[in-house]
Amino acid sequence: MRVHHLNCGCMCPVGGRLMDGVSRGLAGQLVCHCLLVETDGGLVLVDTGFGTRDVERPYERLSPFFIHFNRIQFEHRYTALEQVRSRGFSPRDVRHIVLTHLDFDHAGGLEDFPEARVHVLQAEMEAAEMRRGFINRRRYRPEQWDEVRNWRFYERGGERWFGFEAVRDLDGLPPEILMIPLPGHTTGHAGVAIRTPEGWLLNAGDAYFYRYEMDPEPRCTPGLAAYQRMMEVDRPSRLRNQERLRALANDRRSGVRTFCSHDAVELEALSRLSTGWRPI
Template identity: 50%
Template sequence: MRVHHLNCGTMTPIGGRLVDGRPGLFRHATLVCHCLLLETATGLVLIETGMGTPAVADPERWLGRRFLTLSKPVSRAEETAVSQIRALGLDPADVRDIVLTHLDLDHAGGLVDFPQARVHVYAAELAAYHAGNPRYRRAQLAHGPQWTPYEDAGDDWFGFSAVRELDGVPDVALIPLAGHTTGHAGVAVHTDTGWLLNAGDAYFYHSEIDEPARIPPGLKLFERLVQTVPEQRIENQQRLRELRLTSDVTIFAAHDLTDFERLSRPAHA
């Protein structure tokens, strides 16, 4: 298996170091949409999709005015998952499976670019969408994705409940990490060099699951504003902190620039 780390959507909210922790206050911060592309023996697997090509062509309809105002995404066709797959000399039509942490617009917006793919997601997340939760962008999912939901998380993964047998996707597991959303899950990938865990939005800053924890105040406020189940979010962050201390699992947050820079070169194999 070959693993590529892709940034499928840069966001530049105001706040500088209060948001991304880097020097300078009077500037725009930088956040990413950290996705994984897996080259496997049976085809390509995409972990998260970013915002998708319609976010470039028609951002207000696809992302909404509120998201555009607060997150200030950069409109770059070359950052879409489709474009990056082609740039690697691969065919987007070979993406057979997509595994998502959750259905927020910056994680699932690119599903429309891969209509041939099965979409693996934790069932509680899909149920929240079908129940009409307004946080999800209906336009992004109107094409009718090929959902493959999972309810049973009875397997064990480093002490976490897990779905270890995804249909047709070996070496990938869903790790329920509710808090940000009710059905939020991490996506674990077993590579030749060990386990990678895309923790999605279970936390937002690379040192938030360090001991002691540290997160810029603006990002901490945002994290609280968008959470769904606060108690579970805090509990799962502590469990991730313990996992980092007691294992060799490589954990990363979906929007943290430092994590992305650390892992994007060289690619894991």
Template identity: 50%
Template sequence: MRVHHIDCGTMCPLGARLLGGRGGWLERGRLVCHCLVVETKDGLTLVDTGLGTADIDQPRRRLGGVFLAVTGPRLLRDQTALAQIERLGYRRDDVRDIVPTHLDLDHVGGLSDFPEARVHVFEPELRAATERATRRERSRYRAAQMRHGPRWVPHRVEGDTWMGFERVRVLGDDVALVPLAGHTRGHCAVAVRDGARWLVHAGDAYFFRGEMRPEAPWGAPGLSLLQRLIAFDDEARRRNQDRLRSLVRDHGDEVRVFCAHDPVELEAFPAPEPRPAVTTTFVASA
């Protein structure tokens, strides 16, 4: 399995210094939407989808004015997962499965670019995004992004465990949801086997690389505040962030943990490489 790391939506909020970057209070910082393109023998699997084509075309309707004002997204069609998999030499139909960490607007905008793909989601998260029971949930889960009717495949915990966490296998032994509630009701990390180790896409379980330092963790002040403000359950979020730090401390040689929005973590991975120009097509699955 080859895994590509791509940014599907650069966001530039004001206050670079508060986001842990260089620059002053009034300069814009940079956050990414770190997504994975996993090449499997049956096609492509995406982990998170960032912003999609329709978000670029109709940002106000799809993303809402508050999100646009606060995060300052660049809204580039070239950054959508669709545009990037095409640059890698694949087609829309090659994407068979999508595994979002959670269903916030900056993680699922690309779903509508792949309407035929199965979308594997932790059942409590799907329920939260469908019911939209609180005011905050009505603004974070955008009905406009789901209107095409994603092919949801809900998953529940069934007693399986992995390195001290619950684990929900979604695609054989190689891709699993790891529930880490707090940011949202059903927020998960997604663990992807990558050779001898595991990539752990921690979604929004933390926002800044310093938060994962096992000794003396440090968060950028603006991002720490933001996480507290938008958490569905801040106590659960902190507890799960602690568990994630322990995973890094105790199993650092077996896992590589990264979050959705830290640009430095993303850029530590090699840039995506187009596949060699041989025309292989995937056999359609039954």
């Protein structure tokens, strides 16, 4: 399998270095790190970032609160649809989409791939349908996925994968692609693990936001630490899963490369290592 690392969204919240750790100006930069996986059975997307309709009609699809809070940059070049096309593929080649969760910045491109089968944890869909509370009413946007008809839902549990639960045998997908339940950021949040010839990749989604959170002595920028607290639904679970991910990331014997969804430095490094493509 070949894995492409895509940037399917750009957000520039106020805070600069206090947000992303590197920016020198007033604004920080957060990406939407998605994956495009070439398999014998067609293409698989892991998350979709923002979609074409989000770009064209943002206020019909997204919460004004998050549009302005995150200062989302609505450009077609950041959509998964354009990223797939730029690599010489057709949208119809995307047969499956595996979601870490249903937040607005992860599920916006679902309707750009109407023929794809969409995989998500059952607990996440239940939370998205209830939308209880100020944040949940704004993070989950049914407008982004109300036309999806080909869903596959999964319960937590299953065989162990490096000490984590693993949901295996995803319908129609090769056994090298697993869902790893990592609740805390949302109720049904999951990582997605992919076995490649070079070892395992673990897309940890929003289980953490900043690369140095995986260091033996973790640290996070003030802006991202506050954002994670604002978005969490279960702090003990989120912190416990971060601790477990940290142990895995620092176990060199595992051969697992862990990354999150919004760190631009991680995206750049993995893009260079894996495919030679630079993120747009």
